[in-house]
Amino acid sequence: MKLIAGLGNPGKEYEKTRHNSGFLAMDYLCRNLGTDITTEKWDALIAKTVIHGESVILMKPLTYMNESGKAVAQAVHFYHIDPSDILILHDDMDLPAGSVRIRKNGSSGGQKGMKSIISALGTEQIARIRIGVGHSEPGVHEEVPDWVLSPVPKAEQEIYQAALKDAAEAAEAWVSEPFDQVMSKYNIRLKQ
Numbered sequence: 001m002k003l004i005a006g007l008g009n010p011g012k013e014y015e016k017t018r019h020n021s022g023f024l025a026m027d028y029l030c031r032n033l034g035t036d037i038t039t040e041k042w043d044a045l046i047a048k049t050v051i052h053g054e055s056v057i058l059m060k061p062l063t064y065m066n067e068s069g070k071a072v073a074q075a076v077h078f079y080h081i082d083p084s085d086i087l088i089l090h091d092d093m094d095l096p097a098g099s100v101r102i103r104k105n106g107s108s109g110g111q112k113g114m115k116s117i118i119s120a121l122g123t124e125q126i127a128r129i130r131i132g133v134g135h136s137e138p139g140v141h142e143e144v145p146d147w148v149l150s151p152v153p154k155a156e157q158e159i160y161q162a163a164l165k166d167a168a169e170a171a172e173a174w175v176s177e178p179f180d181q182v183m184s185k186y187n188i189r190l191k192q
Contacts, residue, residue, distance in 0.1 A: 001079045002051075004029070004171050005044075005059040007068050007090040007113040009149075016151045018133035021091035021164065022113070023060050025131060028168035030058065042074035052176035057081075061113075068113035069120025076121060083121060087174050088128040089167055090114055095132030097152060098159030100166045102129050102174075102183045127174065129167045129186075133160075 006026030014020055030037055030047065037047045037058055047058045057079065061071035076086065090113055095101055105125045108115035118124050133152065152160045170186035 001055050001057065001081055002085040002087070002175060003057045003059060003072070003075055003079075003081050004087045004174075005061060005068070005072050005089070005117075007065060007088060008060065009064050010060075010062045014149065017149050018091050018093075018152055019065060019149055021131040021133060021167075022089040025089045025129070025164045025167040025171070026058065026060055028165050029171050032168055032172060033058075042071050042078070044071040044075070046075070051172055054175050056175060065113040065116075067116055069116035069118070072117050073120040083123050083125045084127075086121075086126050087171055088114060088117060088126060089171060090128060090130060091133045092130035093133055095130055095134075097132050097134040097156040098163045099132030100129060100163050100170065100186055101132070102170055102179075102187055103127065104179055104183075127179070129170055129174075131163055131167050 006022035008020035008023030035047050035049050037045045039046050043063045045060045049056050061068045063070050104127050173182045
């Protein structure tokens with residue numbers, strides 16, 4: 001059993017914001033798989049599916065970003081999922097809009113949802129797909145909440161939507177392909 005979780009915030013007001021990049025990439029993944037995430041369980045919306053012969057739980061935590069670990073941990077403990085079988089999709093301000101970076105493990109890099117998951121599971125050995133949303137202004141931390149909770153501007157929509165699609169394809173590939181192969185195929189770094 002594997003778990004793929006896309007991070008975001010529930011509610012209409014957050015639907016198309018930068019912070020919901022994980023949710024939006026998960027929507028692409030569900031369309032690719034012909035499934036919907038509609039079952040409410042473990043403080044999340046989930047779907048059970050099969051990808052390349054492997055049972056997979058798809059998840060959108062409903063706990064708000066800062067407490068994503070609560071929902072993820074419930075599913076992980078229920079199914080006894082090993083950290084190596086978890087993949088998280090989330091926004092990343094340190095990457096330009098349109099970028100996709102795949103990591104096998106590491107710190108949260110300041111991303112609050114990832115920090116919550118690492119804390120809840122007690123390990124940094126969790127794969128993640130980081131979706132670039134750009135930064136408000138380097139070093140101006142008081143603008144960060146407004147920035148991540150605002151929509152991606154029209155001028156960046158085309159590259160942003162392409163990144164969401166690539167993140168979804170990478171998540172699907174992650175289920176059955178070697179990690180290094182997924183990284184070399186889907187890592188996209190655009191310049192600021």
